[in-house]
Structures are given as C-alpha cells and as structure tokens.
Amino acid sequence: MNDAAYQQCIHPACEEKYPITDIRVSCGKCGGLLDIRYDWSKLPTPKNLNFFEHRWSTKGIGSDGRLDFSGVWRFRELMPFYRTEADIVTIGEGRTVLQQADLLAREIGVKAGKLMLQYEGLNPSGSFKDNGMAAAFTHARIVGAKRVACASTGNTSASLAMFASLAQMRGIVFIGSGRISFGKLSQALDYGALTLQIQGDFDACLRRIRQIAVDRPKMGIYLMNSVNPFRLEGQKSIMFRVLEAMDWRSPDWIIVPGGNLGNCSAFGKAFSELKELGLIQKIPRLAVINATGANTLNEVFTRQGVRWNNGQYDATVVQKLYAGMDESNYSPHTVASAIEISRPVNLPKALRALDVMNGVVREVSDEEILEHRALVARYGFGCEPASAASVAGLRKLLAEQVISPDESVVCILTGHELKDPNVTVKYHTGVDMKSVQDLAPRSEPHGKLSNPPVQVEDDLEAIIRAIGVEGI
Numbered sequence: 001m002n003d004a005a006y007q008q009c010i011h012p013a014c015e016e017k018y019p020i021t022d023i024r025v026s027c028g029k030c031g032g033l034l035d036i037r038y039d040w041s042k043l044p045t046p047k048n049l050n051f052f053e054h055r056w057s058t059k060g061i062g063s064d065g066r067l068d069f070s071g072v073w074r075f076r077e078l079m080p081f082y083r084t085e086a087d088i089v090t091i092g093e094g095r096t097v098l099q100q101a102d103l104l105a106r107e108i109g110v111k112a113g114k115l116m117l118q119y120e121g122l123n124p125s126g127s128f129k130d131n132g133m134a135a136a137f138t139h140a141r142i143v144g145a146k147r148v149a150c151a152s153t154g155n156t157s158a159s160l161a162m163f164a165s166l167a168q169m170r171g172i173v174f175i176g177s178g179r180i181s182f183g184k185l186s187q188a189l190d191y192g193a194l195t196l197q198i199q200g201d202f203d204a205c206l207r208r209i210r211q212i213a214v215d216r217p218k219m220g221i222y223l224m225n226s227v228n229p230f231r232l233e234g235q236k237s238i239m240f241r242v243l244e245a246m247d248w249r250s251p252d253w254i255i256v257p258g259g260n261l262g263n264c265s266a267f268g269k270a271f272s273e274l275k276e277l278g279l280i281q282k283i284p285r286l287a288v289i290n291a292t293g294a295n296t297l298n299e300v301f302t303r304q305g306v307r308w309n310n311g312q313y314d315a316t317v318v319q320k321l322y323a324g325m326d327e328s329n330y331s332p333h334t335v336a337s338a339i340e341i342s343r344p345v346n347l348p349k350a351l352r353a354l355d356v357m358n359g360v361v362r363e364v365s366d367e368e369i370l371e372h373r374a375l376v377a378r379y380g381f382g383c384e385p386a387s388a389a390s391v392a393g394l395r396k397l398l399a400e401q402v403i404s405p406d407e408s409v410v411c412i413l414t415g416h417e418l419k420d421p422n423v424t425v426k427y428h429t430g431v432d433m434k435s436v437q438d439l440a441p442r443s444e445p446h447g448k449l450s451n452p453p454v455q456v457e458d459d460l461e462a463i464i465r466a467i468g469v470e471g472i
Helices: 049-055 062-068 073-078 102-108 129-142 155-167 181-188 203-215 230-234 239-244 261-275 294-303 313-326 346-358 365-379 385-399 421-429 460-469
Strands: 005-009 016-018 034-038 097-100 115-119 147-152 171-177 192-197 220-222 253-257 286-293 359-366 409-413
Touching: 005 192, 016 102, 016 220, 049 073, 049 239, 062 073, 073 239, 073 261, 102 115, 102 313, 102 365, 115 239, 129 155, 129 230, 147 155, 147 203, 147 359, 155 171, 155 181, 155 460, 171 181, 171 203, 181 192, 181 421, 203 220, 230 239, 230 261, 253 261, 253 385, 261 286, 261 346, 286 294, 286 346, 294 313, 294 346, 294 359, 359 365, 359 385, 365 385, 365 421, 385 409
Parallel strands: 115 409, 147 171, 147 220, 171 192, 253 286, 253 409, 286 359
Antiparallel strands: 005 016, 005 034, 097 115
C-alpha cells in the first residue's frame, strides 16, 4: 500500500520527496520539516465519512477487529502509509470521549449544547501522545528499528516507554532536571525505559537526542518526538473522532494547548486532507493556547504578526527571538509542564495549520490554568494543567468576543488528572507533595475552588460535627 505514500518537505519552494522507508526528521535538501503525503488517486479512499461507523462495535478479535479496536487505526484509510496490516502497532489507543459539557458551559458563558470536551486522558498511557505513538511505532517496525528515543516533559516518555515495551524495542527517554511530574516519570520507569536526566530543560534534551539520533545514525536510535512526521499522522485521528462524535459535522472552533505544536499541526493537516478528498464541507477555526511562561507561538503569531504566507514566512523573527533567549539564558517556566517548551519544533507546521483553519493564538497565565483545571474537575473531568489551557483560552476568547456564546466549541483535554497530582494537591492544600508526605496544610490554599481536607481528631462526635450532621 505504501507505494502511494511518501515523505515530502513542507516548504513549497522545495517539496523534496523521500520514500516512506527512509528514516528522516528533516529535509536533506533545505532542512525543512517533512509531511507524510499520499497519492490519493492510487488509494481506495472512502466516498463519505459514514464508512467508518461500522467499526465501532468491534470486540478487538482477529486482524480486522484488532485494528478497529484502535481509535487511530479505525481510520486507517486516511493514514495509509503502512505496507500490510501486520506492520501496525496498536494497544487499543484512541477510544476516547467527546463530552458535552453543559455545566462548564454555563459557568464560562457558552450556550448549552455548544461546548464539548475531547478527553484524551482516557488513552492507555493517559494522554493524547498514544495516538501519535501508534503510527510512529508502526513506521519504526517497518524500518526495523530496535531502539527508540525521545526528549520529554513527561507524557511523551510515558507513551514511548509503554509502546516500546509492547513492541519489544529498547526505549530511551531524556528528561530535564526537575522538569517532569512524578506521575509521568513513574510510567517511564515502570515500563522499563532507560531514563536519562539531563541538566537542562526540554529544549536542551531535544537538542541532544537529535544529535544522537540524526547526527550519529550508526547508533541505530529512532527518534520519536513530534518532529517525526509519522507521529502527527496518528494525531490526526483525534479530529476524526471529534467529527465522528458530532455525526461528521465540523464544530465552529477547535481549541488546543500549544507546546511543541504537534497537535495543532496534525489537526490542520487532517482538515486540509479531508477537504481535499471532499469528505467535509467546512473547516473549523483553530485556537492555540500557550502558557505565559512558554509563549513562543503567541509572540511570533499574535505580537509579531508572522504568517505562513504559502511557506514564505518571516523566519528572521523566529531567529531573533531565539537569539534573545540565548543571550538572556531564558528557560520556559509554567505549572503546565506538558507545554513548557520555548522552541517548538513544529512551529512552521503550526503556522500552516493556523492558515488552513483561520486560527488565532493566545496565552494564559499559570493562575488561569490552575483555576480552569479545578473548574473542569468540579464539573466531571479531571485533567492535567496543560489541558486546562484550552478552557482558560476559551474564556479569554469569549471575553474578547472572538468566539460567540452560540458557536460550537471543542476543547482538547490532552492528559489525565493523575498525570500531575502534585499540582492538584498543592492547589487544594498549599502542600508541596515533593517534600511533604501528609496533607496537613503548610500554607493557605489560594485557589477559588480549593477544597482542602479537614483535620479531625479520632473522636466520633468530632467526626460527626465535621461531616455537618449534628444531632443525628
């Protein structure tokens, strides 16, 4: 099947092509990012999106059932880079939920029935990363990779370690010093990955892993970060599932947190291809939300006005920004560790996605992230801090009247609440669980929705008074 698939440089002035079987993370001619492209005229593409509905009821048995059990490979005709179904790696990823969030909508000023939360925390490793890893590990199997590696703020390492264990490959993860939550670190360790803690942030880790995987190919290490274009093929499926849950109708808006910018890049590619194939009529608008402490895309797009411009974007703005970071020894810092990235590798693809989807970019503070994380949880869905950036961004765009209360909005919740329990406990109790092992408050919680545990003596009447049912 893969004779109709190839890798291609994203820059219109280059568009150099490479076979699927090449192991690449950049164009050998100009250094640009790569896409996975398809000659759809050679492929059996569905005539409409209803084609995929029959795969929902699979029990995950046998070859077809095994693939249909995956919320990624259920849509395999829209990412047909593999040779045969035997190549495909899956652990049942992507069986996630699009939840109508009327209680949350009422709280932030959206009309009932118009706000949906796409909860990717239900993936096997607890984050959206599993969608991309299913595709990237499939390519790794095709090319015979034995060792796979990534730089990570946490979720990527957890997902890589899980899939490496499943695929019987050696997993290697680079994490920054003090830059990973215990919930995520525990997964990388438990799944058996070799975990290297580098003195530096995510950008330093990614720089080193690229030097090893790309500059020293004889080491045979396959790079699994989202600079790998196959990762983004799997992440396209998040949008396919959103459309499926909405009876194949596009919402007005998709809102997603922005870190390394793989998700928004994948979403733009998904909708561009669906439009090209005539499978949708409307492309939704896109909002990418940075944290204030890691706001590169907002600085470049919103403040500096850089646009995709058919691939001729003003790269000097980005170069000057990065040079300033180097000069000041800048390091990103935000409570939303999953998006604590200052040099997003997919920045050009994100600019393209914003062009395709008529998008906007905003940033939100750590305080806004924490309050909206607690708000999402109060109405039924716990999520990691980075996820809540999408909901905080929605409130900001409503206040600016960029989004109206009667438009349909899907906020992507990228990771499970238990990915970063330290942040949650500290919000509610004032306790830093990295150093304190009990829940007795050491400082006053300041969150508007803080819900600290009540310290009670081992006395029946005292317990009854604490419960608030005196006299019974």
